[in-house]
Amino acid sequence: DAGVIQSPRHEVTEMGQEVTLRCKPISGHDYLFWYRQTMMRGLELLIYFNNNVPIDDSGMPEDRFSAKMPNASFSTLKIQPSEPRDSAVYFCACRSGGQSDTQYFGPGTRLTVL
Amino acid sequence: GQNIDQPTEMTATEGAIVQINCTYQTSGFNGLFWYQQHAGEAPTFLSYNVLDGLEEKGRFSSFLSRSKGYSYLLLKELQMKDSASYLCAARTGANNLFFGTGTRLTVIP
Numbered sequence: 001d002a003g004v005i006q007s008p009r010h011e012v013t014e015m016g017q018e019v020t021l022r023c024k025p026i027s028g029h030d031y032l033f034w035y036r037q038t039m040m041r042g043l044e045l046l047i048y049f050n051n052n053v054p055i056d057d058s059g060m061p062e063d064r065f066s067a068k069m070p071n072a073s074f075s076t077l078k079i080q081p082s083e084p085r086d087s088a089v090y091f092c093a094c095r096s097g098g099q100s101d102t103q104y105f106g107p108g109t110r111l112t113v114l
Numbered sequence: 115g116q117n118i119d120q121p122t123e124m125t126a127t128e129g130a131i132v133q134i135n136c137t138y139q140t141s142g143f144n145g146l147f148w149y150q151q152h153a154g155e156a157p158t159f160l161s162y163n164v165l166d167g168l169e170e171k172g173r174f175s176s177f178l179s180r181s182k183g184y185s186y187l188l189l190k191e192l193q194m195k196d197s198a199s200y201l202c203a204a205r206t207g208a209n210n211l212f213f214g215t216g217t218r219l220t221v222i223p
Contacts, residue, residue, distance in 0.1 A: 042215035
């Protein structure tokens with residue numbers, strides 16, 4: 001298995017532009033999570049899906065952020081319009097069912113908004 | 115609210131033992147995870163405790179005391195490759211992981 005795949009790995013954009021981050025989870029893992037990591041705040045959960053349905057989006061910072069999961073093998077996190085304070089590393093993670101099952105993280109997308 | 119405290123940085127010598135502490139205050143606590151994260155890489159799973167006590171896995175062990183809101187990660191026979199950040203995370207509810215900001219461990223020769 002290739003593990004969790006994220007693209008792009010690096011993104012540099014200008015303030016006001018739309019940014020779309022992509023994630024392909026491990027096959028058969030029906031939970032998908034989006035996290036943001038910064039030096040100041042550490043790793044923060046933004047939103048998670050179960051069987052393609054958004055379950056908890058309370059961590060999404062504001063309306064500029066949106067996430068979708070149109071099928072079991074693909075999810076997107078979109079920021080529109082982007083701002084410099086959105087600069088961070090965005091991780092996608094997934095897990096299968098069960099209470100003790102760990103989350104497997106993708107390599108992350110390093111976003112820089114100028 | 116939710117809070118996790120762990121030291122920001124630690125330094126230890128190759129071959130030694132180091133203990134990284136974590137205290138947490140969360141609602142709906144449902145287990146404690148430790149992840150390792152090398153610079154520029156994704157976090158990777160190390161251990162999971164849901165019951166009080168010590169879980170040993172090779173050179174790494176993790177301890178949990180639910181009544182004290184306290185956990186530690188013990189690394190034995192330190193190697194240079196153990197230099198990384200170690201993230202403590204509390205599971206709240208069924209799926210939410212609340213992470214601390216991590217402890218950056220530097221192993222010196």
